């Protein structure tokens with residue numbers, strides 16, 4: 001059945017042209033045979049005619065001869081009768097040689113020549129066709145020649161007749177006439193022989209020709225038969241191959257089983273694969289032996305068609321292959337058979353299992369999954385979808401997912417998203433969605449297209465994550481990246497952003513932008529002495545105060561350490577900014593409680609203004625920083641506006657800084673000593689050691705130019721140690737030299753004061769140099785000890801315990817309060833030279849100096865006035881009970897040798913000054 005259906009049509013189609021050729025050749029051969037037979041018949045008629053013609057000629061001669069001898073008229077009549085034959089042929093030939101030929105005359109002539117009437121058309125056709133052929137030409141020639149002699153016979157007969165009928169025949173004349181008859185006969189005989197031979201040749205040639213033609217046709221028929229057989233065989237073979245190919249390329253096993261015997265009649269390769277046995281083993285075996293389960297199902301099948309449930313077929317290697325079997329009853333040639341179609345469903349089962357796994361995985365994915373059809377109607381969602389959105393699957397299936405429109409996700413956004421999905425097959429990005437409870441949340445969504453076999457979109461698959469937590473982290477990270485973690489103020493990065501924005505607005509609206517760079521004075525001291533915790537608390541408090549001091553539109557940033565920057569923008573006038581600047585400084589200066597102690601902080605402030613001092617954020621911050629340094633240099637607790645000259649100062653500062661790092665090892669420092677004179681005796685009672693830096697290029701550098709730098713860079717620690725050691729050594733040296741026992745004052749910087757082992761290191765120096773402690777006076781500035789009173793008290797006590805003398809330098813410039821002063825274990829107050837300077841000019845300063853003297857004495861402290869330059873100042877101080885003086889009035893700070901000379905000379909102050 002399979003074979004017939006598969007091969008019959010192509011074979012018929014292939015054989016059709018062959019059949020047409022076969023019929024054509026058969027018809028041709030029939031026509032040729034007919035023609036050949038016609039020719040044969042005509043040739044035979046010719047040959048017969050020729051026989052008649054020569055026989056008639058010989059008969060005519062004979063009748064004439066007999067008539068001449070007997071004179072019997074009967075022979076003459078016979079002569080006339082036989083003469084009619086060659087004459088008829090002659091007439092026919094002449095008629096046929098005419099152009100056009102005379103068919104009637106030719107027919108009559110042939111009839112007269114005794115030609116069979118049936119042969120006449122063939123004879124005429126043959127003559128007309130073959131007259132041009134060489135054989136026919138020769139025959140006609142001999143025939144015509146013969147006729148020329150034969151035509152003499154009737155004349156001779158007429159001669160004989162008249163001789164005999166005249167009654168007295170002359171035997172001589174008759175003899176002559178007979179001789180002429182004999183001559184004609186002799187002349188015609190060779191022509192007849194040649195004519196006969198020519199016709200014989202022509203007949204043989206025609207016969208040969210016909211033989212060859214017939215043989216050719218037979219050969220063609222044989223070839224055609226062979227060709228048709230080859231075509232048929234080839235067609236059958238192709239059909240067989242096609243059938244095999246069809247069978248073997250089938251993905252299912254096909255088995256033809258005889259219904260009567262249950263034997264396998266044919267199988268395809270897939271059947272061999274499933275069973276594990278070669279096809280030739282299966283064919284001819286019992287179906288049930290190899291496919292028992294399938295055979296069982298077949299046996300149970302009723303009707304012409306049946307299909308089984310899932311079965312299992314055992315492979316030769318013992319493996320069980322899951323199959324599905326279908327049967328159809330059909331005929332195999334004349335046999336009733338069952339065609340079993342066994343489908344290996346291993347892959348399908350695998351795919352089903354994979355699908356189950358995939359569905360399970362999808363269901364348990366942490367990401368929400370949403371599958372829609374091509375019209376974007378939801379067909380499936382997973383559990384995570386429901387837990388993220390709050391919608392159950394039943395609530396959304398069949399609906400189109402809708403995302404709320406927002407500023408980030410507007411109509412255009414979704415349009416371009418879907419365009420991209422369709423064009424590229426996928427899309428990824430962030431969208432804002434809304435939960436069932438109305439809460440908006442950001443999700444990371446990726447959409448992919450699923451296409452069917454025809455390439456058409458069949459589904460869309462969306463996978464999404466709720467990224468709100470991630471976004472929060474991101475926000476926090478961004479905050480961290482842009483803010484100072486301690487104070488939560490913007491850091492340098494955000495400051496630059498904000499400042500750039502402020503500049504953009506300033507360009508548009510034409511107002512200035514103030515950049516205020518603020519550095520806390522002596523913050524390091526607090527930090528080092530009270531610990532980082534207290535330092536952090538202080539910075540937080542300052543940050544809060546700064547925020548309160550400015551407007552919401554201004555920016556307060558912390559750059560790190562104790563550096564803050566305030567950007568004052570959108571303030572039309574400079575005076576308003578100046579007010580804010582004052583508020584800022586006041587905010588820092590107001591007393592601060594830390595660890596139950598009160599502190600007084602100041603700050604140094606630098607200001608740069610857009611557009612005058614810079615056109616971009618970086619430059620403005622840099623210039624404000626320079627201005628702040630300038631403020632530090634000029635004595636802290638003040639503000640400075642940036643000037644271009646500061647750039648030069650900074651480069652000089654940098655130069656000094658780098659030189660300072662090497663100064664100690666290059667032994668470039670030297671101490672000068674300034675005497676301190678007792679106002680009651682006029683004698684030198686002490687000296688202050690003041691450092692000098694002899695720089696090879698810069699010359700003598702004043703401590704005012706490098707001490708604060710050394711302080712900032714930390715170089716003050718080794719430098720200070722050197723000063724202390726050198727001063728103690730020198731004093732001891734003078735004592736040993738017998739120049740007297742004097743107190744030597746050494747300045748202590750904030751960093752030194754904050755040193756953990758300060759007391760111990762001083763004790764070590766005293767021990768090393770052998771100087772008695774009470775000959776050492778440690779000078780501390782007022783602001784230094786007032787920054788952290790409790791700590792300062794503690795350190796001062798430990799220093800005092802060594803037996804030193806302690807002095808407060810620059811007294812009057814800080815924020816000392818009496819109550820604190822009482823707590824410090826100090827010995828001396830040094831009145832700042834700024835008060836002394838105007839003591840005789842400014843009544844306020846004079847009053848302050850008098851108050852300080854009184855205060856000191858009340859506290860049982862010694863008072864030294866610094867910077868006494870004039871006799872008036874000296875007189876005033878003496879008059880108001882100041883204990884000692886130090887200043888140019890008596891001596892400038894001088895090198896050791898000079899100071900030694902001064903001692904040796906016992907230089908004294910004249911105590912009776914000239915009246916002012």
Ligand SMILES: Nc1nc2c(ncn2[C@@H]2O[C@@H]3COP(=O)(O)O[C@H]4[C@@H](O)[C@H](n5cnc6c(=O)[nH]c(N)nc65)O[C@@H]4COP(=O)(O)O[C@H]3[C@H]2O)c(=O)[nH]1
Nearest residue numbers: 690691703704723747748749867868869886887888889893
């Ligand atoms: N106009 C004027 N000035 C007078 C007069 N008498 C003294 N002076 C100057 O006043 C300063 C007194 O020192 P200071 O107040 O401790 O102020 C010192 C002190 O704070 C610091 N300094 C100097 N040497 C050291 C040191 O070894 N260690 C530390 N930490 N600081 C030092 O440098 C500051 C400046 O020192 P100097 O330039 O030596 O300046 C000295 C001295 O030359 C006077 O009659 N008129």
